[in-house]
Structures are given as C-alpha cells and as structure tokens.
Amino acid sequence: MAFLLAACQTTPTPPSDAGTLAGTIEVDGSSTVFPISEAVAEEFHKKHPGVQVNVGVSGTGGGFKRFVVGETQVSDASRPIAASEAAQAKANGVEYVELPVAIDGLAVLVNSQNTWVTCLTTVELKRIWEPGSTINNWSQVREGFPNRPLHLYGPGTDSGTFDYFTEVIAGEAKASRPDFNASEDDNVLVQGVIGDPNALGYFGYAYFTENMGSLKLLAVDGGKGCVAPSDQTVKDGTYAPLARPLFIYVNVASLARPEMKAFVDFYLQSAPALVAEVGYVPLPAQEYEAQRAKIG
C-alpha cells in the first residue's frame, strides 16, 4: 500500500507525510481569490484530513490587517501589498513571500442590444470614469455615438477590482467618479447591465464567461489596438492594462511547519488545473515551478 502511494506521488515529498500531517492553517483575504484557495483547501483536505485549513473572505485589505500581525499564515490578495501594510508587517516582525497564483481579466461590458460600440480606448474609459467626469450621454464618449443616456455600473469601493481599475484607468487607486451604480456583489452588476440597454460596466472576466449570451464584451485599446479579453490574451499579456495578477502572501516563519510547507507546495502544484476550473487564467507552468523553488 505504501509502495502504491509512493508510486502515485509526483512530488518529492516522502510518502510517509501523506495523511499523517496535522495542524491548523488560517487563510483569509480577497473574495476574488477565495474560490482558488477554497478549491486548493478542499483537495488538500482529501489528502491530509488531519490538517484543518480555514479560508475566510475579509477582503484584500481586511486579510492583510490580520496577516501583518501574524494572525493568519496565508493572505489572499487581488493587489500587491501596500507600502503601509508592508511597514506594519515589518514592525511586527512578520516576514512574507509574495506568490502570484493566477491572472484575472477585468471585462468592460455593455448590453447585448448595444450596436454602436465594440471597442473603447483607455483614454475614453478614463474620461468616462475619472473623478469629476460629467459624461452622462453616449454621444459625449465618442463622435458618432447615439444621443442616449449613459448608465455606469461598477464594483463597490471596498473591492480590489475597483482599486485595480481606478489605478490603471484613472491613474490613481480609488480615484473614480462617485455617481455610478455600485455593488460589492458582481452578480448584481451583471443583472444591471443585462437589463439596461444604455449600460456600461466593468467586473471580473469570470462573471462574463458565465453570462456570455446576455452581455456584449468590449475590446479595450490600451494604445496598441483593440484587444478583447480571452484566456489567451489575458495569459500572454496582450489584454493590457486590464489584466491583473492574483496573489497569495505566505508567512515565511510558518513555512517551518511541515503542514504549511506541504500546503503551499500543494497550492502551487495544483494551481494550473484548479485555477482554470474556478474560472481564472493560470500562469505559465514554469512560473509555478519558479515559485516552488522560491519557497524551498
């Protein structure tokens, strides 16, 4: 039996580890990254039933608050750690390593009845979304667009998606006009855009792929021509600038615990399959290998 297990193992972990590990691992952070961590925790639990992996959804910022005081071992993040958060970690003696685990595209969408637009430039998006913008009619967006009101839909201000979009489009995180339909629940945004012929919205690409028939996806021109998001363009970086990496942050000191080391190793090893399964785009395979080398 032990021999059979050993034969199935593709990792260099000694087979005696399987099933005998014990302990509790606390993961918290971004709700965007949550489905990946949940999938990994679920598979890990099947292999190591003695290890308790708890996954929370306090949001990227909320997760970092707990991570920098050593309350959690792994932090899910949909943006890199901020300078202030890094300073707090340092003050508390928390050393960490940043591991990108997937790429998430931000999709810009309109109602399926919208016939006049197939592509927007980042300049146009900036003029629409920047703070103080007075654009409230499609005709103001571009010469030749019809005289119809423009209704905006976007994630709420606590969301990492909002932070990322405002940073790359308006040039500063959280800099956005305030008068748009905001929701922390992306499904609410999807329903809003589906029901409103004058809508323009942005949210995670995964929410588009699940509602493909009822939404119209726009290509985005970041200066090198119009590119629509797809698994391919998100992965190879041509869908710029609206593709972002998703991270996990790992407490370095906790890696000394065998169950933590096994969990993070398992995370990176199973990420390519599980990331795609929950609707995100995996990184190229060699990147995961490089990260596994990084955690030793």
Place this chain on the structure above:
Amino acid sequence: MLWPVLGPRLTFRQRLGVRKTLGRAAYVFLLGTTLVGIATLAALLLDILLDGLPWLSVDFFTNYPSRHPEQAGIRAALFGTLWMAALTALLCFPIGVATAVYLEEYTSQNWLSRIFNTNISNLAGVPSIVYGLLGLAIFVHTLSLGRSVLAGALTMTLLVLPVVIVSAQEAIRAVPDAHRQGAYALGATKWQTVRNIVLPAALPGILTGTILAMARAVGEAAPMIAIAALVYLTFTPVSPLDRFTVLPIQIFNWVSRPQAEWQGVAAAAIGVLLVLMLGMNAAAILLRNKYQRRSEE
C-alpha cells in the same frame, strides 16, 4: 364639523351612501396593504422553493463546503448557527430577565430608571455591524477569545439583549398589580413575590420575546462577518472556543459567485435558514399558548 365640504346641505340618506362607500374603500385599501406583505412573502418562498428544492438532499446537510455545487453542503454553517444561537440564548436569557425584573420591580420611576429605559431602547436601534465591531475589539482581541463561537455568541447577546429586556419588561408590566398586593398581604417578601407570582405569570411573554430575539440572531450576517468571516472550513465546533461560520455568511458567499448553479445552492441554504426561523417563531407561539392556558387555570 366632520363634513366641511359636504356640509349640512346633504340629507342623512346621502351622507349614509358616502359613509358606506368610504367604509368599503377603507376595507379594500387595508386588504390591499395586507396582501402586499403576504404576496411578497409568498413570492419569495415560491422562488426559493423552485430554485432550491432540486439541491436539497441529505448530503446537503452532511457535506462541508466544496467548489463543486453538487457536493457543497451546509454542515459547518448549520452547526455553527445552532451553536451560536444556543449559547446566545443561555447568555441573554438570565441577563435580560434579571435586568427587566430590576427595572420593573426594584426601581421606582425616577430620572435614573428613565435614563436606563431610554438607553436600552436606543441600543435596540444601533446598527448590527456596530455590535460586530465592538465584539471584534472586546471579545476577540481584548479578552483574547479569538474568533470563537463564544465570542460570536457574546456579540449576539449584546445585539439582542435590548429586545429581550424590553419584551420581558412588557411581560412583567402586564402582570396585574392585584397579584403582587395579594402576595404581600399574605406576608411574602419582594423576592418571593417576584419568584413565585410575577415571573411565572410573565414567563410566556418573556419566552416569546427571547425566541424572537434568537430568530433575529440566527438571521444576522453583518456582525458575524466581522467576527467569523469564514466560508471554508471542514469541521463543526466541539467547544465554545472553536472557530465557526454561520448560514448567512455561507449564503452571501454562494450568491456572489459567477456560476449559475450557486444560485440554486444558495436558495437551498436560504430555505433551510427560513425553516429554522419559522420553526423558532412557531415554537415561541406554542410555548406562549401552553403557558398562557396554564396560568389562566
């Protein structure tokens, strides 16, 4: 005076017609407003049943969360909810009843008791997330209880305590004064009167208020997001100091996912939560009826 427009020029017979029409209009209007509430509830229940029923199975109750909708279950959330509700009841019942007895039986109506009463009513109106943050600061961090069931139950106790106190006060106030005077006349002390006369008579009302407060605690999501905020865990609590999650958090997480199947899973969990709450409300009514009959004998 009552009919400034129609005035005295109308005959009695004409006024009668107007009054009858008004009466009918009021009936239709009041029936309509009642139906709005009932129809909304019926539509909600029907929608949830249609969406959720296919996902309800034994596995749904015994499985832990999963990324596969068909394997996802509410075991962790259901047990967490029951643990928290039971602990909250144990904590808030004695504190709430004792407070109500003190305020109703032991203090006279002076400025101090008025301040107490006003503050308790005000506390009942504080947004629930504020209690969540208070619980996070005091129970989780200062008292180092961690994100445990006990910390959650203590937070929920703070949240529902005003409701329990106010309903207990009302129940105690409803006990006729003649009963107390009778007890005193027989030589009973104040405590004997409270213990043997007032509390038994007030118990149905107190229990109803407490169970309704529990039902509220079970449905609250906001304070639990601050305390628990867990959505994936693979164990059920075995002691008050264990980590936990509750149904509303699990439901919120499922609803916000992109894949359509999760809406069905969420609907099934909402159905379970509704049955739990309706069951508690029904228990409140049954208990009240049972004790009311006994106290009338």
